[in-house]
Amino acid sequence: MRRGFLSMATLKSETITTPRPLKIVLIAGEDSGDLLGASLMQAIQKQSNRPVEFHGLGGAKMVAKGLQPFFPIDGLNLLGLVEIVGSLWMVKKKLNQAVDAIFQADPDVVVTIDLPGFNKRLAKKLQAAQIKAPLIHYVAPTVWAWRPSRAQKFKKLFDKILCLYPFEEPYFNDENTQQAVFTGHPLVFSAEIGVAERFHKKHKTDSSHDLVALLPGSRKNEVERLLPVYKEVVLYLQQKKPNISVVIPVVAHLKDKIQKEVCAWPVPVYIVAEEGRSDAYAACAVALAASGTVALELARAKLPMIIAYKVSWLTAVIARRLLKIKFACLLNILAGKEIVPEFLQERCVPETIALKLLGLIESQKQRDGQIKNTQESLTLLKGDNHYASERAAQEVLKLC
Structure with missing residues (x-):
């Protein structure tokens, strides 16, 4: 009897002291946000002294880490002012669905990741509905690039802002408030280094060919606008240097579309899934890429690159009136000068880009010089040398 009594008492005590799971809502709407979200989830699970439940919106990487998704994120990764305006009805519908799902989840904290247009509207709606969880x-948001006044509006919507770049904190902090924290950029701390020989063996590449990586973006409208330009670049390049092959790392939702577009190209084309990106970078001589986080990824792999990018003409007209920066590539912004060649909008001319790529392929001095400069820019993103996701997780858990 006494042994049974003690066992029941012990069981009752354990039941009472078992901590309630920590509920965290994460909202990410594109591939770069999915990568950040997955790293953050892993770091939170490592640091939390309570079980953690993740709910919200995210991609395959976040789902693999345990995210319970509210609904598919298709359509949230819009880019360009014109494209966003044309899909406002869809955005409004997704916003309302997300607000309802967040209140139903009853989280301890809500973390929105990138996607400033959608997430700013989401925060407004959550505030208006008097959500209890901190945001x-x-x-x-890139207030350093355009409309710095947005910083004040963001400060009113969020309890804390986690910055990837060292020059962002002053836009959100002042003598009275210290809402912004520079965490560093997770890509800089990536330990994955590719193996060129593994790529060549897997794809049976021609050893006499130089490999050129093409990265036309992770959004459907980017690929539709840039891939035809990149094709013309390849054709011009092939005239000057016949022994080239093309490598295109793709995100899953664009693989079929890109394969269909390139199947008739007159050069060998290797389509590479997410898990093969690092080996592909190691095997390539140069890269032609869209503007964005991918530039940091290529720099981390020490792959020399050229940036070629364009948006719709109306978006470009509006952007020119609003933008306050000289460069589009993050590496150039960090360096304060052009260390990576940029060909934007009307300068996104295939023949000119092809000649620049050819010079980069044939000059070891140019490649080495760019690699040296990009490594210096990456160093600026390391913060206090703690892993960026670990630092971000610390800040999230402080508010739980």
Whole structure:
């Protein structure tokens, strides 16, 4: 009897002291946000002294880490002012669905990741509905690039803002408030280094060919606008240097579309899934890429690159009136000068780009010089040398 009594008492005690799971809502809407979200989830699970439940919106990487998705994120990764305006009805519908799902989840904290247009509207709706959970935004909006006044509006919507770049904190902090924290950029701390020989063996490449990586973006409208330009670049390049092959790392939702577009190209084309990106970078001589986080990824792999990018003409006209920066590539912005060649909008001319790529392929001095400069820019993103996701997780858990 006494043994049974003690066992029941012990069981009752354990039941009472078992901590309630920590509920965290994460909202990410594109591939770069999915990568950040997955790293953040892993770091939170490592640091939390309570079980953690993740709910919200995210891609395959976040789902693999345990995210319970509210609904598919298709359509949230819009780019360009014109494209966004044309899909406002869809955005409004997704916003309302997300607000309802967040209140149903009853989280301890809500973390929105990048996607500033959608997430700013989401935060407004959550505030208006008097949500109790603190709101954190991960990846500060680019107020340093255009409309700095947006910083004040963001400060009113979020309890904390986590910044990837060292020059962002002053836009959100002042003598009275210290809402912004520079965490560093997770890509800089990536330990994955590719193996060129593994790529060549898997794809049976021609050893006499130089491999050129093409990265036309992770959004459907980017690929539709840039891939035809990149094709013309390849054709011009082939005239000057016949022994080239093309490597295109793709995100899953664009693989079929890109394969269909390139199947008739007159050069060998290797389509590479997510898990093969690092080996592909190691095997390539140069890269032609869209503007964005991919530039940091290529720099981390020490792959020399050229940036070629264009948006719709109306978006470009509006952007020119609003933008306050000289460069589009993050590496150039960090360096304060053009260390990576940029060909934007009307300068996105295939023949000119092809000649620049050819010079980069044939000059070891140019390649080495760019690699040296990009490594210096990457160093600026390391913060206090703690892993960026670990630092971000610390800030999230402080508000739980």
